[in-house]
Amino acid sequence: MATCATCGAPVPDAARFCPTCAAPVGTGPDQSERKLATVVFADLVGSTELGGSQDPERTRATLDRFYEAMAAEIETAGGTIEKFVGDAVMAVFGAPSSLEDHAERALHGALAMQRSLHELFGETLALRIGVNTGEVVVGKPREGSSFVTGDPVNVAARLEQAAEPGEVLVGERTVATARGAFEFGEAQTIEAKGKPGGVDCRRLLRGLSLMRPRGVGGLRRAFVGRDEEMEVLERAYAEVEDRREPRLVTILGDAGVGKTRIVREFWEGLGDRSPETLRRTGRCLSYGQGITYWPLAEVLKEHLGIFESDSPALVLERLGSREILGLTLGLDVAHGLHPLAARDRFQDAWVEFLEEIIAERPAVVLIEDVHWGEEQLLDLLERVVRDTRGPLLLIATARPEFLEQRPRWGARIRATTLELEALSSEDAVRMLDELLGGTLPAGLRELVVQRAEGNPFFVEEVLGTLIDRQLLERQNGSWRLAELPSDFAVPDTVQAVVAARVDLLEPAEKQALQAASVIGRIFWAGPIYDLVQGAEPDLRILEERDFIRRRPGSTVPGDREYAIKHALTREVAYASLPKAKRARLHAAFARWIERTGEGRDEYTPLLAHHYAEAVGADDSDLVWAGEELELGELRASALVWLRRAAEAAIGRFEIDDGLTLLHRALALEPDQADQADLWREIGRANVFKFDGEAFWTAMLSSLEGTTDPATVADTYSLLAFHTATRAAMWKRRPDRDLIAGWIDQALELSEPDAPARARALIARTYFDPEGSSEAAREASDLADRLGDIELRSWAWGARSEVAYSRGEYHEAFDWVRHRFAIVPTLTDPDHIALIYMFGLPACLATGRFQEARGISKAHDEVTGNLTPHHRMHAAWLLLAVEQAGGYWDAVRNLTPRAESAVAANIATPCSSNVSSLLVCALASVHLGNDKEARRLERSALGLGMEGYSFDALYVEIAIARG
Ligand SMILES: Nc1ncnc2c1ncn2[C@@H]1O[C@H](COP(=O)(O)OP(=O)(O)OP(=O)(O)O)[C@@H](O)[C@H]1O
Ligand SMILES: [Mg+2]
Numbered sequence: 001m002a003t004c005a006t007c008g009a010p011v012p013d014a015a016r017f018c019p020t021c022a023a024p025v026g027t028g029p030d031q032s033e034r035k036l037a038t039v040v041f042a043d044l045v046g047s048t049e050l051g052g053s054q055d056p057e058r059t060r061a062t063l064d065r066f067y068e069a070m071a072a073e074i075e076t077a078g079g080t081i082e083k084f085v086g087d088a089v090m091a092v093f094g095a096p097s098s099l100e101d102h103a104e105r106a107l108h109g110a111l112a113m114q115r116s117l118h119e120l121f122g123e124t125l126a127l128r129i130g131v132n133t134g135e136v137v138v139g140k141p142r143e144g145s146s147f148v149t150g151d152p153v154n155v156a157a158r159l160e161q162a163a164e165p166g167e168v169l170v171g172e173r174t175v176a177t178a179r180g181a182f183e184f185g186e187a188q189t190i191e192a193k194g195k196p197g198g199v200d201c202r203r204l205l206r207g208l209s210l211m212r213p214r215g216v217g218g219l220r221r222a223f224v225g226r227d228e229e230m231e232v233l234e235r236a237y238a239e240v241e242d243r244r245e246p247r248l249v250t251i252l253g254d255a256g257v258g259k260t261r262i263v264r265e266f267w268e269g270l271g272d273r274s275p276e277t278l279r280r281t282g283r284c285l286s287y288g289q290g291i292t293y294w295p296l297a298e299v300l301k302e303h304l305g306i307f308e309s310d311s312p313a314l315v316l317e318r319l320g321s322r323e324i325l326g327l328t329l330g331l332d333v334a335h336g337l338h339p340l341a342a343r344d345r346f347q348d349a350w351v352e353f354l355e356e357i358i359a360e361r362p363a364v365v366l367i368e369d370v371h372w373g374e375e376q377l378l379d380l381l382e383r384v385v386r387d388t389r390g391p392l393l394l395i396a397t398a399r400p401e402f403l404e405q406r407p408r409w410g411a412r413i414r415a416t417t418l419e420l421e422a423l424s425s426e427d428a429v430r431m432l433d434e435l436l437g438g439t440l441p442a443g444l445r446e447l448v449v450q451r452a453e454g455n456p457f458f459v460e461e462v463l464g465t466l467i468d469r470q471l472l473e474r475q476n477g478s479w480r481l482a483e484l485p486s487d488f489a490v491p492d493t494v495q496a497v498v499a500a501r502v503d504l505l506e507p508a509e510k511q512a513l514q515a516a517s518v519i520g521r522i523f524w525a526g527p528i529y530d531l532v533q534g535a536e537p538d539l540r541i542l543e544e545r546d547f548i549r550r551r552p553g554s555t556v557p558g559d560r561e562y563a564i565k566h567a568l569t570r571e572v573a574y575a576s577l578p579k580a581k582r583a584r585l586h587a588a589f590a591r592w593i594e595r596t597g598e599g600r601d602e603y604t605p606l607l608a609h610h611y612a613e614a615v616g617a618d619d620s621d622l623v624w625a626g627e628e629l630e631l632g633e634l635r636a637s638a639l640v641w642l643r644r645a646a647e648a649a650i651g652r653f654e655i656d657d658g659l660t661l662l663h664r665a666l667a668l669e670p671d672q673a674d675q676a677d678l679w680r681e682i683g684r685a686n687v688f689k690f691d692g693e694a695f696w697t698a699m700l701s702s703l704e705g706t707t708d709p710a711t712v713a714d715t716y717s718l719l720a721f722h723t724a725t726r727a728a729m730w731k732r733r734p735d736r737d738l739i740a741g742w743i744d745q746a747l748e749l750s751e752p753d754a755p756a757r758a759r760a761l762i763a764r765t766y767f768d769p770e771g772s773s774e775a776a777r778e779a780s781d782l783a784d785r786l787g788d789i790e791l792r793s794w795a796w797g798a799r800s801e802v803a804y805s806r807g808e809y810h811e812a813f814d815w816v817r818h819r820f821a822i823v824p825t826l827t828d829p830d831h832i833a834l835i836y837m838f839g840l841p842a843c844l845a846t847g848r849f850q851e852a853r854g855i856s857k858a859h860d861e862v863t864g865n866l867t868p869h870h871r872m873h874a875a876w877l878l879l880a881v882e883q884a885g886g887y888w889d890a891v892r893n894l895t896p897r898a899e900s901a902v903a904a905n906i907a908t909p910c911s912s913n914v915s916s917l918l919v920c921a922l923a924s925v926h927l928g929n930d931k932e933a934r935r936l937e938r939s940a941l942g943l944g945m946e947g948y949s950f951d952a953l954y955v956e957i958a959i960a961r962g
Contacts, residue, residue, distance in 0.1 A: 032140070033576050036495050037094030038106035038133045038174055039153050040079065041160035042070065042113055044087035045126045063087060066125070069116045077109030078287035082148055088160075092148050095138045098499035100255060103177035103492075104211055105287065106131050110168045111207055130159025131204070132171035133492065137578055158192035159201055168204035175202050176468065177492050181212040210285070212493075214256075214457060216464040222434035225427035226262050232418050233266045237393050241362050246392040248385045248410050250370075252400055253420030254546075255497045256457025259397040262420065263366055270364060278363040284372040292374045293328040295367045296350070300328055303357070324349045347380055351387045362391035371402035378406060385413045400546065401504055422454030431459055441481035444472070451490070453566045458494050465491040490571055498572040505545070512537035513547060516564055517573035518585040522551070525560040527592045531585055556596070580623045587614035587634055594637075601648070608645035611638035612664050639665055639674075646681065653829070653866050655689045676705035680715060687722045688830055690869040690908045692734070695722060710756070713749035716742050717756035720763035725794070725834070727766070733947030739767060758782045758791050765798035769805035776802045790831060793819050797838055809845040816842050832862050833870055840877060844884050856881045872905040876912040879919045891923035895936075902943075911948045914940045918953040925960040933957070 044066060054062070067084055074081055074091045078099060082090040091109065094102030110129045117127050134152030152171075159169040175184055185203035192199045236249045251259045270277040280302055282295025300306070304318045312331055319325055326333035327346050334342040357363055367373070367381060385394050403409065410417070423431065428449050432440065452458035466472035471482045490498075502510060515531035516523040525539060539562065542548045547569055554561035564570045577585070590610035597603040615635045617623065624631035642665035650658035659682060666678045679702035686695040699719045706712050720742040723734060746760035761779035765772040780795035800815035816839035826832050836859035843852045856877040863870035875898040882890040898916045905913060917940035924933035937957070940950075 032578050032581070033096075033138050034135055034578055035095040035098055035138055035576065036102070036133070036492060036499060037092050037098075037136050037138075037148065037152070038102045038131060038177075039136070039148070039156040040074075040091045040093070040106050040110055041130045041156045042089050042091075042110070043128050043160055044117075045128055045165040046124060062121075065120060066117070069120055070113055073112040073116050074109055076287065077105045077112060079105065079109050090153070090156075092136070094496065094499075095136060095148050098496060098503040100493075100497040100500040101211055101286065102496060103133055103174045104181050106133075106174070107168070107170065107178055107182055107204060108207055108210070110204065114166065114168065126165035128160050128163040128165055129168040130156045130161070130163055130171075131168060131174050132156035132159055133174040133177055134171075135575075154194070155192070155199055158195070158199060159190065162190040162192070162199075162201075169201045170204050172200045172202070173492065177496075178212055180217075181209050182207055214460065216435065216460050216467065218467075219435045219463070220437055222431050223261070223265055224430045224434065225423050226258070226265075226420075229262055229418055229420060230266060232416065233262070233395075234269075236416055237270075237362075237364070240391045240393045244389075244391050246385045246388045246390070246394065246414065248382075248394045248396065248413055248415040249418055250410060250415065251395065251397045251418045251420060252402065253397075254422075254455065255399060255501070256455050257420045257422060258456050259420055260368060261456070263395055263397065267364075267366075275361040278357060278361055279366070280363065281366045281368065283368040284370055284377070286369070286372045292376050293330075293380075295373070295377065296380070297328045297330075299365060300325060322349055322353055325353060343376075347383050350380060350384055354384060354388050354392055355390055358388075358390035358392050362393070364393045364395060366395045366397070368397050369399075370396045371399045371405065378409070382410065382413055385410075385415070423456060423459075424454065425449050428452060428454050428456075428459055431456060432463070435460075435463065436479055439478045441472075441479050444479070444481050447481075447484070450567065453568055457497070458491075458568070461491040461494045490568060490575075494568065495572055495575070498566075498568055499576065502547075502569070502573055502576070505541070505547075508532070508535040508537040509539075509541050511535050512539060513542060513564075513569075513573050514577050515585055516548065516562070517570045518577070518582060519589055521567060521570055522555075522561065522563050524554065524556045525562070526556070526596070527589055530592055531588050555602075579617055579619065583614050583617060583620065583623045586610045590614060590634075590637065604641060604648055605645045608638070608641040608661060608664075611641050612668065614638065616664065616668060635668055635670075638668055642668070643678075643681075646685075650685050650688065653688065655685050655867060658685050672705045673708070676702045676711070679705070680718070683718065683722075687726065689867055690726060690910060692723070692726070692909070709749060710751065710754065713746055713751075713754065713756045717746035717750060717759040717763070720746050720767075721759040721794075724763040724766040736767075739763075743767065753782065753785070755786060755788060755791060758786065758788075758795065762791075762794045762798045765801055769798075769801040772798070773802050789822060789825060790828070793822060793826070793831065793835065797835070800838070800842060804842055804845070809842055812842040813839075813846045813848075829862050829866060830870070833859055833866065833873065836862070837873060837877060840880065844881070849881075849885055852881045852884070868901070868904040869908050869910060872901040872910065872916070873912060875901040876916045879916055883919045883922065888923040888926040891920060892927060895920040895923070899936075899939075902939075906943075909943075909945060911945055911950075913943050914945050914948070914950055915953060917943075918950055918957065922953065922957050922960060925957055930961070 066087070067089070070089050071081055074089075077093070079091040079093045080095065082092055091106075093099055093106040093109065099105060110131055113129065114127055117125060132152045132155045134150065134155070136148045136150035136152055139147045139149070155171055159171060163169040169190070170184065172187075183205040185205055187200060187202055189198040189200050233249065236247055240247050251263065253259050267279060270279060280299045282298035284295050285291050306315055306318055306329075310318075315329060315331065316323060316326060316333075323333050324342070324345050327342070328350075337345070354363070354365075370378065370381070373381075381394065381396065385392070409415075429445050432445060432448055448459055448462050451462045463472070466481070469488075471484060471488070473480050473482075489495075502513060505513065511532045512528050512535070515528050518531070519527060528537065528539070539548065539560075543550060543562075546565060548562045548564055551561045551563055564573075574582070587610070590607055593603050593606055593610070597607075611634060615624070615631060615638050620631065624634075642661050646658045646661035646665065649655075649661060662678055662682045662685065666675060666682070669675045669678055679698045683695050683698035683702065686692075686698060696719070699715055703712065703715050706715060720739060723739050723742070727733075743760050743764050746756055746763070750756035750760060758779050761772075761775040761782070765776040765779065769776075776795065776798040779798050780792070783791035783795040796815045796818045800812045800819075803809070803815065804812035816835075819835045819839060823832055823835060826835075836855050840852060840855050840859075843855055856874075859877050860874040863874045875894065879891055879894055879898060882888075882894065898920055902913045902916055917936050921933040921936035921940065924930070924936060
């Protein structure tokens with residue numbers, strides 16, 4: 001079935017319009033994308049009166065002038081006109097192609113539109129303008145209708161309606177993105193239909209600079225690394241000085257990597273020389289008209305002291321005999337010369353002018369951002385370096401794509417290229433340290449290093465966003481980092497820079513990168529070709545542009561393996577895909593793995609993830625509208641693989657991962673009985689975590705959805721069994737009546753020969769050992785009959801509990817030995833750990849001290865890879881043995897380990913948390929360190945376990961104190 005080019009939804013073969021979004025069905029490839037863009041709405045005020053008082057033809061002519069003027073301003077600022085409706089215009093910046101400075105351009109555009117309207121119509125007409133930034137979907141253009149859609153468009157329209165004539169109202173996200181380049185009014189909120197809280201915005205007052213200044217306000221200054229690169233600049237300069245001949249250094253590097261900054265540092269060093277080096281700067285602009293020689297015009301104006309406001313006559317006077325240089329400034333000074341002749345004269349004049357300047361002292365001229373430079377400018381720059389005689393260092397900065405535009409740049413002249421790479425992680429961390437000063441909060445370094453990928457601009461933007469959102473705050477001289485909300489994403493400014501870079505790719509390669517972003521940071525060539533459906537991407541181009549790297553070897557036999565170089569690139573490419581397309585790509589990749597993976601276990605998590613992503617979005621019904629069968633199949637696959645992956649994760653004791661997978665499955669599962677089953681699995685996983693509360697919640701949720709009597713009985717028996725056997729895992733000790741009720745329910749509802757009954761009987765024994773001798777015996781008979789080794793082990797445990805409770809320690813230990821004997825046949829490490837733990841008291845009670853030590857060591861070993869709770873139990877058992885033997889030194893040696901095990905387990909309550917610390921306190925008292933003992937007691941008290949008694953230990957401590 002075909003898909004809609006606008007929204008990606010399926011379209012029946014004969015349809016002329018998409019049933020999902022109503023877009024006409026086109027023939028071209030699906031080009032829709034999500035973009036971060038800025039939308040401008042402008043509406044003419046006063047045109048109705050105009051229409052009433054004028055001849056229609058005159059009105060028409062006025063409107064035409066208006067349209068033309070607005071179109072010209074929008075174009076100059078780099079925007080795209082979406083539509084004219086009546087006397088309103090809508091424009092978009094950052095779509096269809098991403099622009100890193102979409103917000104700045106939109107606002108400059110808005111100001112220019114106001115200015116231009118005023119010039120044309122004076123006070124008779126006025127414009128209301130609304131500007132807003134956000135994620136939009138760009139579809140294929142259709143006649144008479146917008147191809148950019150999304151909430152930001154509606155909000156921009158609302159802002160425009162709320163604006164006063166002559167006013168520009170700007171949404172907060174635009175303000176945040178362009179802050180520093182403009183002056184805004186006070187924050188205000190306007191009412192808007194469909195926005196219960198209204199829309200926050202500010203009035204645009206005036207422009208301050210073309211681009212937003214970089215850096216984070218209020219922080220210290222930092223400059224890190226770049227020693228070698230600085231040396232290259234120093235050497236080039238030394239050579240220029242020594243040989244008295246010109247040289248070109250081109251600094252190449254990604255946006256924000258630090259090209260401008262390194263020159264500025266070098267610049268400052270030059271100021272200290274004598275004679276002082278002459279320094280001049282010009283900058284290529286990313287948009288605008290008639291700006292061919294703009295950067296050289298800046299140099300000229302700076303050197304000759306010409307101001308923007310100077311009249312042409314005054315400028316000509318300043319130029320003197322070098323009148324021809326006026327071409328740089330856009331003055332008509334060619335006086336009818338043939339254009340080629342004029343060009344030659346012009347170039348010669350520049351060479352002469354520079355020679356004059358450097359006759360007395362060396363000069364460094366910096367031309368920034370030559371990737372935006374026009375051919376004539378670049379020609380002139382090369383010419384100047386070739387022909388000028390004297391000490392001139394020309395520095396050009398450029399983004400890497402520049403060399404593709406102009407591969408032979410600098411080839412015929414004395415030139416050096418300096419490639420700036422991202423900062424190393426160490427330098428990025430140093431940068432952070434220097435910017436913030438003081439102690440950095442835990443997690444900040446990792447966060448910034450990981451998000452910023454060594455790009456100093458990104459480091460600053462991530463920091464700035466954290467500070468703006470008050471997630472990073474200064475408190476008494478140090479910094480505090482709050483927990484990040486789940487929606488903490490790439491800052492808009494960074495996303496725009498990366499998206500603009502991705503958009504420079506040809507469609508096939510861009511599609512490949514997007515497909516790769518769905519597969520993950522690591523991907524393979526095979527599925528890419530599969531996923532791009534007909535496009536023929538050349539992955540080498542992505543390698544050359546430094547988006548991806550080939551990895552040595554491959555985990556998919558016979559298929560090349562690659563990695564997306566930066567996690568950011570992956571996030572941005574992924575964000576550019578409409579949800580419908582994402583879902584389809586996930587589905588296609590999942591199927592590819594299933595085809596090629598031949599059921600290999602290591603692919604289970606991948607299959608789970610991709611099938612779940614294909615159907616897991618909130619709007620999956622929309623994505624798969626009209627393809628319910630397909631959706632059903634995908635969902636079934638997602639459920640199968642999610643459960644398998646969960647089982648595997650829990651098997652590896654990666655309990656949290658397992659739980660995440662089970663909850664994802666639960667969200668997809670339509671069937672109530674299967675949901676109940678998933679809840680039971682969730683309950684079971686929480687048992688391994690000793691999370692009593694979550695265990696109960698899960699099991700009770702399961703009961704709600706269960707009707708089958710045997711399953712109900714089973715669920716009650718599990719509730720009772722785990723609660724009774726892990727009696728210490730609640731912060732507040734569970735209500736005994738509640739547990740007794742569950743045991744009764746399980747006994748009443750279960751069949752006489754069912755495992756549920758055995759479990760209920762075992763639960764009863766652990767719950768009340770003294771009164772359960774019969775129950776324990778029946779449990780062990782039943783378990784023998786059922787032949788279930790785990791149930792037998794627990795039943796023996798139950799019998800041991802009964803004997804122990806009656807003081808028959810030797811019998812109790814005999815049952816424990818039964819359990820020890822089967823350890824080699826058991827596979828569940830949690831069960832083995834519990835056998836040791838429950839066996840220890842009987843072992844000690846029968847005076848087998850050395851054997852008890854052995855048990856605590858064996859327990860320590862088997863819990864090594866389990867949860868923090870198990871690790872805490874391990875420390876507790878080791879302590880308990882040494883305490884029993886009165887080996888207080890040994891207890892003291894174990895104290896640091898016990899404390900850190902308790903700290904690591906702070907999330908799950910356990911009476912052993914408290915007992916461990918109290919035993920350590922007891923040892924300190926015995927060893928005469930009462931201060932330490934009090935400290936440990938205090939931290940035990942701080943754990944706040946309710947309803948458990950630690951009296952025996954407190955008594956011992958008191959006795960020891962004497
Ligand atoms: N080595 C560094 N140490 C600390 N901060 C740095 C370093 N390099 C750059 N920065 C900071 O990072 C930000 C981006 O740097 P810069 O503006 O020089 O990048 P750029 O490569 O010129 O980018 P563009 O291509 O967009 O012009 C600036 O605020 C700059 O001060
Ligand atoms: Mg720069």
